[in-house]
Amino acid sequence: ISDFRRGARQFGAQRQASERRAADIGLHNLARTAGYTDPQRLVWAMEARSAPDWTRTVSVDGVTLGIALTDAGEASLTVRRGEKALKTLPPALKKVPDVIALRESVTELNATRLRMRAALEDAMVRGDHLQPQELADLAAHPVIAPMLRSLVWILNEEHAGWWQGDTLDTPGGPRVIGRQALRLAHPHDLFTLGQWPVFQAQVMDRRITQPFRQVFREYYPPTPAEVDAKRSTRFDGHQVQPGKAAALLKARGWVPVPEEGVRKTWHAEGLNVWIDTSLGYGTPNEVEGTPLNAAYFLRRGETEPLPLSQVPPRVFSETMRDLDLVVSVAHVGGVDPEATQSTTAMRSALLRETLRLLQLGNVRLENDHALIDGHHARYTVHLGSGTVHRQPGGYLCIIPVHNAHQGRVFLPFADPDPRTAEVVSRVLLLAEDRRIQDPTILEQLR
CATH class of the missing domain: 1.10.287 (Helix Hairpins)
Structure with missing residues (x-):
């Protein structure tokens, strides 16, 4: 299916x-x-039972093949001739049935990792609870287990920590789980518990790469002006590219309804979210862009919008996150710094922890900018767009390299986010500008 x-x-x-x-x-x-109570439980049970034998090896004509798993659960094929590791599989072995089966096992393990990564993120967004036995069954899978241990869980709605089997490793010490259900922590939980910076520091200190953004996820609480309102107008009036915006919304579960706007349904909460826009069904406005209008929430079957104070914080935050992404990526004028406050807050937290670990004291984070006291000059890096300015001296051109040639910048989540990697790289580069060797950059600095 x-x-x-x-x-x-x-x-x-x-x-x-x-x-x-x-x-x-x-x-x-x-x-x-x-x-099973719902299809997701069935899917997880099948994933736990369908793990291929990743410990099996195949030997053909003096070549031994096996499966290697990284700490994050990524599977790859290993090929050795005696004690020597081979970079590629000899062509003569590609049609051997046992070799074909082993390669299919690698493909299936990586496919399971991608499916469970998406399923766990959906579970966090929905607020699903998992019983201890369900977690134990999933942890038997060699690819799923690392993901479960790299995520923060909530016990009894009051304790957040790392799942360790029978216990939860919380900032206050281990907590016995017993028969109590757990759910994945949302940034709203970490914010209300007052432990968000603690877990961000732990992720960086332990160099944990989470399967998706959790601890460094953007969080969108209602603003003071929105608390008593029935509509959120924070993205009202932004002009977006219709095709790109519609594709982004569709990938996140939004459905275009002709003459009414776009809608997303939160089934468990019985809520519909509406945006008054012509995205997805074509209008003459597509030439210059389509405006987003106010977003409002209605209970299923009702016509009166809910006050935003009655919308579950998790639902509100994830809805605003979708819209922020659309405005940031599909904005007619490119990246709109004013529409990415939660994104810049996430990057600020990530930079704060990175600078702490690297013991760099010449960088300050203020007003969505990184202010850098370098050896050659002072610089500012905008955390939204990545734009660099020298003070004084104006714009500084630093061009990112292509993916095939770039180095590795540690990000504590597996989501592809080249702009965040670019912002972090530029800040670290300029913080140690004494070590810059690129002649193009040095010519601008001198």
């Missing part, structure tokens, strides 16, 4: 919707028949 649903991507929009709907109905029926 999952393969059928994934294969729908090759068809048009109407057939995609039809086939995905059919797959969802099939999973619901299968889960109900098998005795």
Whole structure:
């Protein structure tokens, strides 16, 4: 059923919707028949049971093949001739049945990692609770176990920590889990518990790479002006590129409704989120861009918008995160620094911990900028756009290298985020500008 649903991507929009709907109905029926409370539980149970034997090796003509797993659970094929590691698989072995089976096992392990990464992020957003036995079953899978241990969990709605099997490693010491269910912590939980900086520091100190943004995820609480309002107007009036914006929203579960706007449904909470916009069904405005308007929340079957103070904080934050992404990526004028306050706050926290670990004391973080006292000059780096200015002297041109040639910058999450990597790299480069050897940059500094 999952393969059928994934294969729908090759068809048009109407057939995609039809086939995905059919797959969802099939999973619901299968889960109900098998005795699971929802399809997600069924999928997780199947993932836990379907792990291939990653310890198996195959020896053919003096070449030994096996599967290696990184600490993060990434699988790769190892090829050795005696004690020598080979970079590539000899062509003569590619059609050997046992070798084909072993390569398929590597593919399946990595596919499981991608599926579970998405499933765990969805579970955090939805606020799903997992029983200890469910976690234990999932932890038996060699690819899933590292993900479970690199995420922060909530126990009894009051303790946050790292899952260690029978206990939760919290800032206040180990907590016995017993038979109590756990759920993945959302930034709202860490914020209300007052432990967000603690876990950010732990992630950096332990060099934990989380499967998705959790501890360094953008968080969007209602502003004072929004608390008593029935609509959020923080992105009202922003002009976006229709095609790109519609694709981003669709990938995050938003559905265009002709003549009404775009809608996202939070099924567990019984809420619909609406944005008054013509995205997704074409208007003459597409030539110059389509404006986003106010976002409002309604209970299912009702027509009166809810006060934003009655919207669950997790739902509100994730909704605003979707809209912030659309405005930042699809804005007609490019990246709009004023629309990415939560993004710059995340990058500020990431830089703060990175600078602490590297013991760099010549960088200050103020007003969405990194202020750097370098050897050659003083600099500012905007945490939203990555723009660099020399003080005095104006704009400083530092061009990022292509992916194939770039070095490695540690980010505590697996999500691809080249702009964050670019911002962090520029700050670290200028903080130690005495060591710069690039002649193009040095010519500007001198």
